[in-house]
Amino acid sequence: MITFIDNATVITLADVDPNRSVLDYLREDAGKTGTKEGCASGDCGACTAVTATVDEGALAYQAINTCITPVGHLHGRQLISVEDLAENGVLHPVQQAMVKAHASQCGFCTPGFVMSLFALWKGDEAPSRHTVIDALGGNLCRCTGYRPIIDAAVAACRARGEDSFSRGEARTVAVLEQIASDPRDVHLAGEGRQYLAPRNLDELLSILQAQPEARLVAGATDLQLEITQQLRQLDLLVYTGHVAELKIMEEADGCLHIGAAVTYAEAQPVLCHHFPDLEELLARLGSRQIRNQGTLGGNVGTASPIGDIPPFLLATGAHLQLRSSSGSRELPIAEFFLDYRRTALRPGECIERILVPLPEQEELLRAYKISKRLDDDISALCGVFNLCIRDGTVTRARVAFGGMAAIPARAPACERSLRGQPWTLETAIAAGGALAQDFQPIDDLRASAAYRLEAAAGLLQRLFYDTVDSDIGPVRVTRYA
Amino acid sequence: MRRLPRHEGPGEAPITGDALGTSRAHESAEKHVSGTATYVDDQVAPASTLHAYVGLSNVAHGRLLSLDLDAVRAAPGVVRVVTREDIPGHADIGPVFPGDPLLVGIGEEVSFHGQVLFAVAATSYAAARRAARLARADIEALPAILDIAEGLAAQVFVRPSHTQQRGDAAQAIAAAPHTLRGEFRIGGQEQMYLEGQVSLAVPQEDGGMLVYSSTQHPTEGQKLVADVLGVPMNRITFDTRRMGGAFGGKETHANQWACLAALLAHHTRRAVKLRLARAEDFIATGKRHHFLSQYRVGFGDSGELQGLDISLAGGCGMSPDLSDAIVDRAMFHVDNAYCLPQAHVVGHRVKTHTVSNTAFRGFGGPQGMLAIEHILDNIARHLGADPLDVRKRNLYRDQLGFDTTHYGQRIEQHILPGLIDRLEKNADYRSRREAISVYNRSSPVMRKGLALTPVKFGISFTVQTLNQAGALVHVYTDGSVQLNHGGTEMGQGLYTKVAQIVASELQIDLARIQCTATRTDKVPNTSPTAASAGSDLNGMAARNAARTIRKRLTTLAAQHYAVAEDDVQFSNNTVSIGDHRLSFTELVQLAYRQRVSLSATGFYRTPKIHYDRDRARGRPFFYYANGAAVSEVLVDTLTGEYRVTRVDICHDVGQSLNPALDLGQIEGGFIQGMGWLTTEELVWDDAGKLMTIGPASYKIPAIGDTPAVFNVELLPDSPNTEATIFHSKAVGEPPLMLAISVYCALRDAAASLADYRMSPPLNAPATPERVLGACRSAREFIA
Known part of the structure; x- marks a missing residue:
C-alpha cells in the first residue's frame, strides 16, 4: 500500500500496476486531464505537476515530470496538479500572471508551465530572469517564444503571498508526518508486478539478495523510459528514495560522501560550494524537473556514455562504495565502467555512496558541456578538467570526457602532454591535439566524430583562457546574457 | 409561452471598451492556465x-x-x-x-x-x-533514394518541375560585372x-x-x-x-x-x-521540406542584382501531398524583398523514400527567402560591402522597373524601405556594427555577428479556390451570441480575433460571445486554417454574418419605432432608435417576438487574386505582409557554440486586430524560425530511419534561448491599403522568416575570422558543429 495526498484528499493505493506513471494516475484514474502528455520521456515538461514533502517541519515544493514518475513514488508526498490551484473559481496568482502577460497560445504546454512556475513561486528565489529560466528550462513551448512567460514568472514572484496550500500547510504536514511514521510496508502489487520501497539498506539488500532480477529505481528519469518508450513491463521495482543510508551527504576523511539516492537538486549546493565551476554543468544537466528526481547514483549506475556526472567523478578521482548483503567494497570510478551500459556491479549489489575527494589548494576544476541546445540537452561531449598549476607549470592533470567513447573515460595522452609543461596556449593546443590518441569518437545524431574531436581540442584552449588572467572576457557563451 | 430570459434594460453590463484593435486576452487563456481547456485526448469518451x-x-x-x-x-x-x-x-x-x-x-x-x-x-x-x-x-x-541530391540527379519527382521567368537571366549574368555561383542546403523542420x-x-x-x-x-x-x-x-x-x-x-x-x-x-x-x-x-508524419538550391547570380559594382538563375529543389518525400504549392511558394518568395530584374527560377519537387513532407508555417516561403538572403551575403562579402547596404540597394521601391516581382505582381504598398530605416535607427545598427568590428579585432575566441534582414510575404492561398470562408452566428434570446466559423484554433488567437470582430459589429461586450468548436455541420466546405489567412477570411465571413443580423435588427427597430434606419445606432450593448433606447437584449427579444431570424451565415471570398500558372504570371497575393529584424549573436570560435544576445524587430500587421496576440505571433514565429535555422536538426540513418524522434534528440528552442534583449514593435500607423478586415494584415507565418537574421548574423560572426572578405559556407540548420565548420573555412581563407 502507498499513501499520498492528492491535493487535499488522502489516497491509498495497493493493487495498481507499479509500471503506471503519475500521469496515468492523474489522467486515467483520477480523471484530471489538465495535466498533458507531450513526450512521455521527461523532455518537454507538459506533464509537470508539483509534489510537496516535509522538510524541517515545512512543506517543500518540487516540480516533477509526471510522465516518467512511477506512481509508487507518490508515497508520502502531496501531489498538486493544475486543477488544484484555483480556489473557489479564483485563479491562483501564478495563473493570473500568465493570463495577464498573454503567456499562453495553444495552451497545451501551459499547465506544465503553470506548475513549474507554482513551484518557483513557492520557493524563495529572487524573481530574476536567471532564476526563472532555471526553473522553467524543462518546459517547452512551441508557440510563444517564451518572452511573455518570463514576464509572467517575474511578475508573479514579485508578489508572493498566501494560497490554499499555505493555509492548509499545518494539516498537510501533519498528514504527511503521519504517513511517514506508518510502519507498514510501502508496496504496490498489480497486474502481476510489484513495487517495493524499503526504508533502510538492510531491507534493500535482502530484497536484492532474494531477487537479484529486481530493478533498482531512483528518480526513474532513465528507467521509466523503458516503460513509456520501449513498452517494457518491469516486474519488480525497488525504490531507493526512502533508504535513509542512501540519502546521506557528509564530509569525512577528506571526501565528500554522497549517498546514491541523493538527487542532483540536493547535491547541487554542496557540490557547487566545493567545485564552483560545476554550477553551469549542473544547471545544464537535464531540467529542474529532472534534477529534482534524478540522482547521482542513478547517473553513475546507468553507465550511459553521455552522463554528465561520471566525467566529473573521473576528473576528481572519485570512488564508489558498493554494498551487497555479503559486504562492502570500494572501487575507483574508472574501474566501475566496463563497456557501453555495462558496469562492475555484481548481482545483489548496489551503489551505496560516491566518495569525491575534496579539492586541494591549487586545484582548478572546469567542467564544459557541449550540446546543440544550451539548456536541457544531452551532451555531444562533456569535458571535465582538474589541473594543479604551480608557478605557471601544470603539476597535475586529470582530464575526463563523456560522449567521446562507449564509456565516460579519462584522456591519458592529453594528460601526459599537460603534466610538467608550462601552462601556455601552446601547451593547451598540444594537449588538445593529443586527444586524437585518446579517443575515436562515434558519429551520431548529436555530432560527428570529427566535430567531437575538434571541439574537445577547442575546450583545452578554452581551459587555458579560462584559467589565466586575461582581459579578453569570458570564453563561454553561457557567461553572456 | 415560456418567459424570455431576464435582462437588465438599457445600459446592461456596460461594455468594457470596443473589443476591436485592443489587446484582449486569448479567449481560452483562463482555461489554458487552469487545465480546463479540453483537447481531443481530454474529451469525455x-x-x-x-x-x-x-x-x-x-x-x-x-x-x-x-x-x-x-x-x-x-x-x-x-x-x-x-x-x-x-x-x-x-x-x-x-x-x-x-x-x-x-x-x-x-x-x-x-x-x-x-x-x-x-x-x-x-x-x-x-x-x-x-x-x-x-x-x-x-x-x-x-x-531507396534517401538524399535530395540523389533524387535530383536521377530526376525523380513527385510532380513536374515549374519555371518562373523574367527577361533573360543567362544573358544578364553573362553581361554583369560580377558573378557568383553556389549551392546551399537547408534542412527540414519537425x-x-x-x-x-x-x-x-x-x-x-x-x-x-x-x-x-x-x-x-x-x-x-x-x-x-x-x-x-x-x-x-x-x-x-x-x-x-x-x-x-x-x-x-x-x-x-x-x-x-x-x-x-x-x-x-x-x-x-x-x-x-x-x-x-x-x-x-x-x-x-511529414515535416518542413528540406531544400537544395543551386544558383548563378550576376550583379553590379554596388551589389545591384542584374540576373539570377536559381534552381530550388524541395525534398518532398514519397508523395506529392502539398508539395506542388509548397515549392511554388518557395519560388514566389525567392525574391524576398528584392527586385530581380532578370530571373530564371526553376522549382523541382524531388521524390525521396522518406515520409511525405508537408506544410509548416511559411509553406516553402522561408526556404526561398533564405536562399536569396544567403546569396546577398555572398555578394556583399565579394564586394567588401555591408550586407545591409546591398540589401537596401535591391529593395522593391516605388519606381518603374523596381516595383514588379518576377511573376508579374506589382508591389502596391512600399512598406519596407521606411520600415528598415526605422529599425536600423531604433536598433542602432550602424554604431553596433562599428563596435562589433572593434570587439572582433581584439577577441581571439569569442566573435560577435550582426545582421538585419527583411521579410516580404505574400498573403493568400496560391490555390485560388481556397480563398473563401464561411461563418455562422446565432443570437439567443438572452442576448448571448454563439459564434462559429470555418477557421480552426491552434493557439494563434483566431477565435479571439473573430469574436472581437463580431463584438464590434454588434457593439456588444466580448464576454457575450461564446466561441464554439469548428464543426463541419455548422459551416461546410471550409478551407484549411493555413496560409496566415485565418483572420482575413473568417473574420470577414463572421463580420458578414453579424452584419446580416444587425441589418435585420436595424430594419425591425426602424419599423417598430417608425424611424429611419439611419437613426438606429448600436453602441455599448445598447441600441438607440431615434429617441428610444433599448438594451441589445431587449431588441433581440423584440426580434424574437416579431419572428425575425436571429441566426445568419456569412461568406467571404478574397477579391483581386489570380495566377496563370502556365504563363507563371499574375497576382497570386492580395497583399504582402512585411517586417525586418536585427539579430546579434555571440559565437565561440573554438567550439561553434553560440548565443543570440539581442533581437530587434519591426513588423507590419497593418492595423492590428489585437496587438497582444499579434506580438505573440511575431515573437513566437521568430523563435520557431530561429529553431529551424539553429538547433533543430533532423537526422536519418543510412537506411532511411529517422533518428531524431522526440524532444530528447530534436532540440526546439528552450526558454533560455529567448534573447535577453528582445525588442518587438508593431509598425505604427500603417493600415493595410487593401480592404481587409479592419485594414489589418495577416501575421501567422511572416514573422518566422525574421529569424533569417539569426542565420545571417552567425555567418557574419564567422566571416569576421576572414576579415569579412568572404562569407563562409554554412548550410542550415547552423548547429554548433556547422558554425565551427564555418569558422574553420573563414580561418583557412585568410591563412
Missing part, C-alpha cells in the same frame, strides 16, 4: 471507447510480401485489427494528388521507413501500442506541436461518424473519412475545438489518424481513439 495504434514499416523502400498479424490479434486487450482489405471505400488519402495509401496492402509498395501497414484497436492505449509491435512484416527491400496527432471517432446512425480531431482542415478530414468508409459526406461530422499547436503539421497530416480511427470505429461499432506517441508522431 463513451464508456466502451477503444484505443488504436498503428504498425509501421521498418524498410524505406520495398514491396510488402506478407503481413503476419496473428500475434497482434492474440495480444491482451486486442479487439480488432484492420489492414488494406478492410477499407470499404477509397484507400488513397492523398489530399490533392494520389500517392498516400491509408494502409499499404499486400503486394503494394512500401515507400518510407515508418509507413503505416495496419492498425489495431484494443481496450487500452498501452495494450494497443504493445500489440502493434508484435507484427511480422515481410518486405522485399528495393533500392512541427513539434506539443499535442501530438489525435482523433476520436464515434459511430453514428446510417453509417455515419462523428470525429473529434486535432486538425487544421476539418472539411478535408470529413471528405476523406467519407471516401474511406464509402459514405456520402453528409454522414460525417468533424469537430475541432482547439489544437495544442499545429504549425502546418495538422493540415493534411491529421487525416490519416482520423481515417484510421473511423475505420476501426466502423468495424467495431465502438468509439475509437487514435493518439500517436511522440516517437511515431515524428516518424510517421
Whole structure:
C-alpha cells in the first residue's frame, strides 16, 4: 500500500500496476486531464505537476515530470496538479500572471508551465530572469517564444503571498508526518508486478539478495523510459528514495560522501560550494524537473556514455562504495565502467555512496558541456578538467570526457602532454591535439566524430583562457546574457 | 409561452471598451492556465471507447510480401485489427494528388521507413501500442533514394518541375560585372506541436461518424473519412475545438489518424481513439521540406542584382501531398524583398523514400527567402560591402522597373524601405556594427555577428479556390451570441480575433460571445486554417454574418419605432432608435417576438487574386505582409557554440486586430524560425530511419534561448491599403522568416575570422558543429 495526498484528499493505493506513471494516475484514474502528455520521456515538461514533502517541519515544493514518475513514488508526498490551484473559481496568482502577460497560445504546454512556475513561486528565489529560466528550462513551448512567460514568472514572484496550500500547510504536514511514521510496508502489487520501497539498506539488500532480477529505481528519469518508450513491463521495482543510508551527504576523511539516492537538486549546493565551476554543468544537466528526481547514483549506475556526472567523478578521482548483503567494497570510478551500459556491479549489489575527494589548494576544476541546445540537452561531449598549476607549470592533470567513447573515460595522452609543461596556449593546443590518441569518437545524431574531436581540442584552449588572467572576457557563451 | 430570459434594460453590463484593435486576452487563456481547456485526448469518451495504434514499416523502400498479424490479434486487450482489405471505400488519402495509401496492402509498395501497414484497436492505449509491435512484416527491400541530391540527379519527382521567368537571366549574368555561383542546403523542420496527432471517432446512425480531431482542415478530414468508409459526406461530422499547436503539421497530416480511427470505429461499432506517441508522431508524419538550391547570380559594382538563375529543389518525400504549392511558394518568395530584374527560377519537387513532407508555417516561403538572403551575403562579402547596404540597394521601391516581382505582381504598398530605416535607427545598427568590428579585432575566441534582414510575404492561398470562408452566428434570446466559423484554433488567437470582430459589429461586450468548436455541420466546405489567412477570411465571413443580423435588427427597430434606419445606432450593448433606447437584449427579444431570424451565415471570398500558372504570371497575393529584424549573436570560435544576445524587430500587421496576440505571433514565429535555422536538426540513418524522434534528440528552442534583449514593435500607423478586415494584415507565418537574421548574423560572426572578405559556407540548420565548420573555412581563407 502507498499513501499520498492528492491535493487535499488522502489516497491509498495497493493493487495498481507499479509500471503506471503519475500521469496515468492523474489522467486515467483520477480523471484530471489538465495535466498533458507531450513526450512521455521527461523532455518537454507538459506533464509537470508539483509534489510537496516535509522538510524541517515545512512543506517543500518540487516540480516533477509526471510522465516518467512511477506512481509508487507518490508515497508520502502531496501531489498538486493544475486543477488544484484555483480556489473557489479564483485563479491562483501564478495563473493570473500568465493570463495577464498573454503567456499562453495553444495552451497545451501551459499547465506544465503553470506548475513549474507554482513551484518557483513557492520557493524563495529572487524573481530574476536567471532564476526563472532555471526553473522553467524543462518546459517547452512551441508557440510563444517564451518572452511573455518570463514576464509572467517575474511578475508573479514579485508578489508572493498566501494560497490554499499555505493555509492548509499545518494539516498537510501533519498528514504527511503521519504517513511517514506508518510502519507498514510501502508496496504496490498489480497486474502481476510489484513495487517495493524499503526504508533502510538492510531491507534493500535482502530484497536484492532474494531477487537479484529486481530493478533498482531512483528518480526513474532513465528507467521509466523503458516503460513509456520501449513498452517494457518491469516486474519488480525497488525504490531507493526512502533508504535513509542512501540519502546521506557528509564530509569525512577528506571526501565528500554522497549517498546514491541523493538527487542532483540536493547535491547541487554542496557540490557547487566545493567545485564552483560545476554550477553551469549542473544547471545544464537535464531540467529542474529532472534534477529534482534524478540522482547521482542513478547517473553513475546507468553507465550511459553521455552522463554528465561520471566525467566529473573521473576528473576528481572519485570512488564508489558498493554494498551487497555479503559486504562492502570500494572501487575507483574508472574501474566501475566496463563497456557501453555495462558496469562492475555484481548481482545483489548496489551503489551505496560516491566518495569525491575534496579539492586541494591549487586545484582548478572546469567542467564544459557541449550540446546543440544550451539548456536541457544531452551532451555531444562533456569535458571535465582538474589541473594543479604551480608557478605557471601544470603539476597535475586529470582530464575526463563523456560522449567521446562507449564509456565516460579519462584522456591519458592529453594528460601526459599537460603534466610538467608550462601552462601556455601552446601547451593547451598540444594537449588538445593529443586527444586524437585518446579517443575515436562515434558519429551520431548529436555530432560527428570529427566535430567531437575538434571541439574537445577547442575546450583545452578554452581551459587555458579560462584559467589565466586575461582581459579578453569570458570564453563561454553561457557567461553572456 | 415560456418567459424570455431576464435582462437588465438599457445600459446592461456596460461594455468594457470596443473589443476591436485592443489587446484582449486569448479567449481560452483562463482555461489554458487552469487545465480546463479540453483537447481531443481530454474529451469525455463513451464508456466502451477503444484505443488504436498503428504498425509501421521498418524498410524505406520495398514491396510488402506478407503481413503476419496473428500475434497482434492474440495480444491482451486486442479487439480488432484492420489492414488494406478492410477499407470499404477509397484507400488513397492523398489530399490533392494520389500517392498516400491509408494502409499499404499486400503486394503494394512500401515507400518510407515508418509507413503505416495496419492498425489495431484494443481496450487500452498501452495494450494497443504493445500489440502493434508484435507484427511480422515481410518486405522485399528495393533500392531507396534517401538524399535530395540523389533524387535530383536521377530526376525523380513527385510532380513536374515549374519555371518562373523574367527577361533573360543567362544573358544578364553573362553581361554583369560580377558573378557568383553556389549551392546551399537547408534542412527540414519537425512541427513539434506539443499535442501530438489525435482523433476520436464515434459511430453514428446510417453509417455515419462523428470525429473529434486535432486538425487544421476539418472539411478535408470529413471528405476523406467519407471516401474511406464509402459514405456520402453528409454522414460525417468533424469537430475541432482547439489544437495544442499545429504549425502546418495538422493540415493534411491529421487525416490519416482520423481515417484510421473511423475505420476501426466502423468495424467495431465502438468509439475509437487514435493518439500517436511522440516517437511515431515524428516518424510517421511529414515535416518542413528540406531544400537544395543551386544558383548563378550576376550583379553590379554596388551589389545591384542584374540576373539570377536559381534552381530550388524541395525534398518532398514519397508523395506529392502539398508539395506542388509548397515549392511554388518557395519560388514566389525567392525574391524576398528584392527586385530581380532578370530571373530564371526553376522549382523541382524531388521524390525521396522518406515520409511525405508537408506544410509548416511559411509553406516553402522561408526556404526561398533564405536562399536569396544567403546569396546577398555572398555578394556583399565579394564586394567588401555591408550586407545591409546591398540589401537596401535591391529593395522593391516605388519606381518603374523596381516595383514588379518576377511573376508579374506589382508591389502596391512600399512598406519596407521606411520600415528598415526605422529599425536600423531604433536598433542602432550602424554604431553596433562599428563596435562589433572593434570587439572582433581584439577577441581571439569569442566573435560577435550582426545582421538585419527583411521579410516580404505574400498573403493568400496560391490555390485560388481556397480563398473563401464561411461563418455562422446565432443570437439567443438572452442576448448571448454563439459564434462559429470555418477557421480552426491552434493557439494563434483566431477565435479571439473573430469574436472581437463580431463584438464590434454588434457593439456588444466580448464576454457575450461564446466561441464554439469548428464543426463541419455548422459551416461546410471550409478551407484549411493555413496560409496566415485565418483572420482575413473568417473574420470577414463572421463580420458578414453579424452584419446580416444587425441589418435585420436595424430594419425591425426602424419599423417598430417608425424611424429611419439611419437613426438606429448600436453602441455599448445598447441600441438607440431615434429617441428610444433599448438594451441589445431587449431588441433581440423584440426580434424574437416579431419572428425575425436571429441566426445568419456569412461568406467571404478574397477579391483581386489570380495566377496563370502556365504563363507563371499574375497576382497570386492580395497583399504582402512585411517586417525586418536585427539579430546579434555571440559565437565561440573554438567550439561553434553560440548565443543570440539581442533581437530587434519591426513588423507590419497593418492595423492590428489585437496587438497582444499579434506580438505573440511575431515573437513566437521568430523563435520557431530561429529553431529551424539553429538547433533543430533532423537526422536519418543510412537506411532511411529517422533518428531524431522526440524532444530528447530534436532540440526546439528552450526558454533560455529567448534573447535577453528582445525588442518587438508593431509598425505604427500603417493600415493595410487593401480592404481587409479592419485594414489589418495577416501575421501567422511572416514573422518566422525574421529569424533569417539569426542565420545571417552567425555567418557574419564567422566571416569576421576572414576579415569579412568572404562569407563562409554554412548550410542550415547552423548547429554548433556547422558554425565551427564555418569558422574553420573563414580561418583557412585568410591563412
